[in-house]
Each structure stands twice: as C-alpha cells, then as structure tokens.
Amino acid sequence: MNPREASAAAAAALADPHRRRVVAELAVSPEDERLCSTFDLPVSKSTRTHHWRVLREAGLVQQRDAGNRLYMRLRKDELQRRFPGLVELVPADARSALTPTVPGAVSDPPVA
Numbered sequence: 001m002n003p004r005e006a007s008a009a010a011a012a013a014l015a016d017p018h019r020r021r022v023v024a025e026l027a028v029s030p031e032d033e034r035l036c037s038t039f040d041l042p043v044s045k046s047t048r049t050h051h052w053r054v055l056r057e058a059g060l061v062q063q064r065d066a067g068n069r070l071y072m073r074l075r076k077d078e079l080q081r082r083f084p085g086l087v088e089l090v091p092a093d094a095r096s097a098l099t100p101t102v103p104g105a106v107s108d109p110p111v112a
Contacts, residue, residue: 003082006059010083013058014090018043019051023060023074024091030076035069 001009014020018041026034041048052072055061060079064071079087 001059006082009058010060010086013054013060016051016054019055020090022051022055022072026061026072026074027076027087027091030074030087033064033071033073036063036072037069 014023021041022039025039036048036052039048041051043051052061052063052070055072056063059082060075061072062075064073074087076087
C-alpha cells in the first residue's frame with residue numbers, strides 16, 4: 001500500500017465512531033493487548049468482526065489469535081511515524097463523537 005492509500009485507509013477506518021472509540025480505548029494503554037470481546041460496542045458480533053478487519057487492514061491495530069481468543073493492540077509506534085499526532089487526537093474526538101444527544105436540546109435543530 002502506497003502512502004496515499006495508507007492515509008485513505010486510516011481516514012476511512014477512523015470515519016466510523018465505533019472504530020474511533022476502539023482506537024481511543026487502545027490509546028489509553030497502547031503497549032498493552034486487549035481481548036477483543038472486552039470492547040463494549042452496541043453492535044452485532046458480525047459487525048464487530050467487520051470493524052476489527054477494517055482497523056487491521058488500515059494498519060491501525062495488530063491482532064493476535066490465542067486459541068479461541070483474539071487480542072488487539074494499537075500500532076502506536078508505526079502510527080506515530082506515519083501520522084504524527086493522530087494517536088493523541090483520536091481519544092478526544094471519540095469521546096465527543098459518542099456523547100449521546102438529548103432530543104430537544106438547544107444544540108438540536110428545530111423540527112419543522
């Protein structure tokens with residue numbers, strides 16, 4: 001994958017708020033592996049599998065199979081080299097992207 005394709009793949013992977021959330025959670029302890037089943041995502045198992053594949057193919061995470069368990073780790077050093085500052089930006093963005101909105105709140109547009 002050339003640098004332009006790698007950038008596009010990373011941007012596309014991070015366009016989804018659930019994948020940003022996974023990266024943000026991994027960024028808290030980037031040297032540690034985390035069991036994939038421990039991520040609290042409100043999606044089906046097949047959708048989770050899709051998210052893991054997108055993150056892996058974009059080069060954002062590394063996965064390791066251990067029997068019937070799957071572990072994931074952020075590729076922090078590689079990401080810092082390829083996209084300086086990205087690892088620090090994702091956690092803040094993921095928190096704001098997944099903040100639930102309250103219907104009728106001031107920030108919501110008026111209903112016609």
